[in-house]
Amino acid sequence: MQNKILEVRNVSKKYGKKEVLRNVSFVIYSGEIVGLVGPNGAGKTTLMAIIAGLIRNYEGNIYIDGRNIKEGSVEKKQVGCVIESPGFYPNLTGYENLKFFSKIFGNVNDSEINEVVKLLGLEKVIYQKTVKYSMGTKQRLGIAQAVLGDPRLLVLDEPTNGLDPNITPVVRNFLKDIVRKKSIGILISSHVLSEIEAICDRVLFIRNGEVIEEVNLNQENKTSVSYIFETNSVEDLVKFFEARGIKAIIEGEGKIKVVITSEMFENLLPQIVQKGIIVKGIYKQKISLEERFIKKMEGKIIE
């Protein structure tokens, strides 16, 4: 069984009278990358800052490795974070900055720093002063800083912001690798939903401070996808689906579209064949996270 790395239980936060987070609860298990997506002002950064221990005044409880973060200090680094733009000493080199931050958590040796620098493709710039760094390079140095000291959880707010498209996969692979290798958990937010889709195991949709949906991206057969059926008997096929409560949309000549799970598809296909309906072609279209997000934020329900 997987360990619970993070448990957020009924967390609420107000600024004055404004409720920024309302009763947020979720869990991250070891080896999991969980995405947090929502429109501007939904409460993502506030939630991440609370989990990272940067905001202490909130209702509810947060447990990291089973330990309530409200209860006293811990010797070991529990959470590594990059929230908003990472801050570094501009007149120190990247390496000096990493050394400085690592000292706070003790026991980070040079070989660990060198390995992380290499994995994040920072070797060429690491001995330059960070004042010269681009935003994307600062982001990568921020991730390196967050990872050092072996935290149990990484909290990364928009970590691929400002990265060159050729560097984004480097960061993505780095995070995918360490989350499993070190059995940690990662909470990540991004406005680039294709990026979230490429990296996360699960996604939480947050709106007006509430988690309104959780999508498991690894459960392909439980997620509804669009299937386009090409057939000579459009009417019969539409009737077939409608008799089973499934909406079928005519998509041009001889084509109909239904949104069903892979499990349903596997059960229904033999029945279609049995009815003697001739299917000339079937095309599967996965609903992208972006489509789900747009529909969800419009308040439409996605089965």
Ligand SMILES: Nc1ncnc2c1ncn2[C@@H]1O[C@H](COP(=O)(O)OP(=O)(O)OP(=O)(O)O)[C@@H](O)[C@H]1O
């Ligand atoms: N220090 C603060 N004082 C008062 N209100 C705040 C403060 N910080 C955030 N807020 C408000 O809380 C709400 C949530 O903000 P937050 O930054 O957490 O949202 P977000 O989902 O991260 O948005 P974005 O995608 O734009 O970064 C917003 O309405 C914001 O104006």
